[in-house]
Amino acid sequence: MTDRLQIEDLAVQLGSKSVLKGFSLTLAEGEHVVVTARSGAGKSTLLRCILGFVMPERGRIAVDGAALDIHSVWSLRQRMAYVAQEPALGQGSVRAALERPFTYRANSLLSGNLDRVPKLMEMLRMSTDLLGLDLRDLSGGEKQRVALISALLLDRPILLLDEITASLDRESAAAVFATLAGLRHQTILAVGHHADALPQADRAVALDRAATSGAPS
């Protein structure tokens, strides 16, 4: 299997605080990995680094062998989809939030993927009646699942998931995990406090103890 995502010796300084100190991890194509750590250890920062929103002090990130830098970040970002811990989906209805990414030039050819919305909502135990609702009327768990649907519709080869079941009840979380388990063609990097943030993961890596982590076992 080829390496989809490589993180080498990543160190990040946020103000006076070091949140990542030489973190390395390699994810193969189709591999599902969960990175665990306590609060404030840099889990979300790790994902924001991979997306190019935080520039590391040291280290290297590569996607499909291409190094992430200020020039490549715009194209490499189009190979990733991201679901935040507390998704900020903007304003308007759920339907508008799902349609919005397809108004961007990078996704305009994928607008047909919106046909999959009813099926994905069913898989994630959501009623299609929610599509007409205002985003402000959704619960935290519903917002997380809408954000996940939005990410899945983009068909990106890498999924970055930040504690996406934190606000979900057990049944809804199980539906999310079952949906993700079926995505064997996509590489998933999930972060959470414990390995149960992605129970079907091929590997669980502790952020604070993983100075170096090699290829998947």
Added chain:
Amino acid sequence: MSAAIDITWLGMAAAYLLVLISFAILLWQQVPILGQLGMAVVRMSVQLLFVGVYLQYVFDLNNIWLNCAWVLIMITVADVSILHHCRLRVRSFGAPLFVALLLGTLIPLLFFTGLILQRPNILEARYLIPIGGMILGNCLRADIIGVRHFYESIDRDSRAFELTLAQGARLGEAIQPYLREAIQNAVAPTIATMMTIGLVSLPGMMTGVILGGQPPLAAVKYQIAIMIAIFTGTAIAVPCAILLTRKRGFLPSGPLNREVLVD
């Protein structure tokens, strides 16, 4: 009609007597702004006297280079004022905001003196400086509202903004809703003024033209033309200000560059 009557120095003294009435009311109600009011009256008087003397000199000389220099000084002062009120760093945004103000002021101003008033000398001090000041003052107010709204709303919505970038939006696509909202907010006061102008009070320029001895219809034509020039100036200055500051306002990878914001 005769020209405006010049106010005598005795008349001016009477104007200051009028201030005493407001002083008395504030004193009676114990409103703690007496010091500020006193300072405001003194500053206003000194500043306007200085400007009056200087403008008299500039009008008499009517040198196009001096006229242009005066307009540039006004724009520079407005530029610094915007940076101060928008919590933005001078070093990063001073030049692009100056260019935005220059475009927003000069395009409608030269249109006004050249095509509307059809002056043979479009840089004539008597028209260039007061009309330029009116357009610039409104561009300044609109830029403060627009630029501040733009950067503050992205700063407040940083998670939603980053999600938009993560979904594949280019920077231009990601800022579009914020830009639209900022322009709307910035031009809204001018539109509101245009909707009610003349109904609530006579606008300043119209009053000035009437006091200057022109018939009301001539004053109305001036007022309509200046309102359109002001709206055009703000409609040019605000998007220019935002788009010209974009390069320094955002990191090369897309997120807001928080270093340009003053804490």
